[in-house]
Amino acid sequence: MNPTDFKNTILPYKDKMFRLALRLLNKREEAEDLVQEALIKLWQQHDRLAEVQNLEAWVIRLTKNQCIDRLRGSKNGHKEWKDGLDWADSTPLPDARTESADTMNKLQKLMERLPENQRLVMQLRDVEGMSYQEVAEALDIPLAQVKINLFRARQTMKSILGRGDKKISDHFARGLDK
Missing domain, CATH: 1.10.1740.10 (RNA polymerase sigma factor, region 2, helix turn helix motif)
Known part of the structure; x- marks a missing residue:
């Protein structure tokens, strides 16, 4: 090459x-x-x-x-979100961008509460848009395990969101409709 x-x-x-x-x-x-x-x-x-x-x-x-x-x-296992990913909505209005960025930051923090295997699968499938097969190959796990981890991650997120912020819940629900 x-x-x-x-x-x-x-x-x-x-x-x-x-x-x-x-x-x-x-x-x-x-x-x-x-x-x-x-x-x-x-x-x-x-x-x-x-x-x-x-x-x-x-x-x-x-x-x-x-x-x-x-x-x-690394010796220290502490994790910290210094800078979030730039997932802000492309809406030109500053207040809409700020609200969307805030929502995504909250979602990121909620995803941090997931077990690592579920978090990785959710990141690759729902955020990156990779297919189930691509996720399985990327993480070197069986396809069935990808589906199980994603199902559990989504269920946990729905459960957490069901108890909390309506805006985040709506935003997350739109993301699952993909």
Whole structure:
């Protein structure tokens, strides 16, 4: 794979890689560094990338594994949301953008309460829009386990939201209709 092919096939995944790294590491700077390191690793293996059947799943799995390695290597296990993902609505009105960003921040915090396996599946399926099969390949788990984890994550979120904020509940319900 030449540099142009690499740029055209791998770089489109960098935003997904970053969002996953941010979800796992909870620190923007660490997520940025990790994605950069992952891209370097991918370039070092560019000769073998043509052999990979599902490149997106493989790239996501590489990112996840690097995050896990980094988390295992860190001494402090505390997680902190410094910067949220920019999921704000594209509505030009500032108050609508602020309200949407606030809703997404609340949803992020609720997702943090989920077990890691459910959180990862929900992130890849509902946020990133990956298919069930792609999620299974990316996380290297059976397809049935993906569906179970997603079902449980959604049930937990519905339960939490049923007791809380109506705006968040409505926003979350719209996301599940996909």
